[in-house]
Amino acid sequence: MQEVIAKFIELQKLEDEIIAAERILEEGPRQLAESQEKLDGVRAAHDDIASRLAEARAGLKVLEEELAKLKDLKEGNRLRATKANDERSYKAVLSEQDTIKKLTGENEEGTLTAMEEIDRLQEALPPAAKLLKESEAAHAKLSRTVRAQVTEAEAAVSSRRGVIDGMLATIDPAAAEHFVNSAKAHNGKAMAPVTESTCLACRMRIPPQLYNELQGHTKIMLCPSCARIMHFVPPPPKEEPSAKSAAAKRPKKAAPKPAGRTAEGWPAAVPCHARPQRRLPPAPPSPANALRPWRESLSLRPWHLSGRLRSRPSRPQTPPPP
């Protein structure tokens, strides 16, 4: 059965690759559609500016033509005014003159507005055109990438499916059916690794008896919660304590403790056989005090050492550090 489970694990790896490829097949077109929508927006904004500019230019042309006509009318009116020989016709000429003046004023105002609009649109058009060009290039690039990814993913799906079918054919049909059904029911996630009594697919605890049975690899077992095929994964080894922390945790060797320290920080008297092998702390800076602790310690030494050292009182056994 262990062999079948091992094959299932291999099959699951292939299924996982299919899942990843299918995600690309879903994501790619979605990304492309989003990019297309963005590009459409940019293009619409560009086209809007361009069409408004064309309209404004056409409007300006009409206004200019009307202004030219009004100029002609004004000239005709001026001639008629010189020829008017009675009050009635003169009044008519004056009334016409007023109308021409009013229309000319309106048209000039319209012309100014149209020219301002044209200036504004002419300024806005190049950046919009640049953005459109960039967006088109980005979309084309994304399109190429997505197309390549989709082709690759399609090939991956089809090849993995072939391998899966081939492998399933080598497994006992009843066992293979378990895998196929579990994969179908769980979107390709047929297997559930189980470690330390927990199904890692659904995070549920496995009853102890079932967990023990699972480790025996005697049969195909389904997770009681998510119904995937369980496979035992040995729990990760407990973290080795690092050398430093181990040293910190280890109880100190039964080296005899120094009996304490003098006020100057020097070790107090300890028989030399009981002294730990370690360096003494640096000597205090004052040379006058340097020898004092040593003298103090000498007075506390065992009698057999004290006698020897007393014969040379100015030279302690170990010279004090500088």
Ligand SMILES: [Zn+2]
């Ligand atoms: Zn489960």
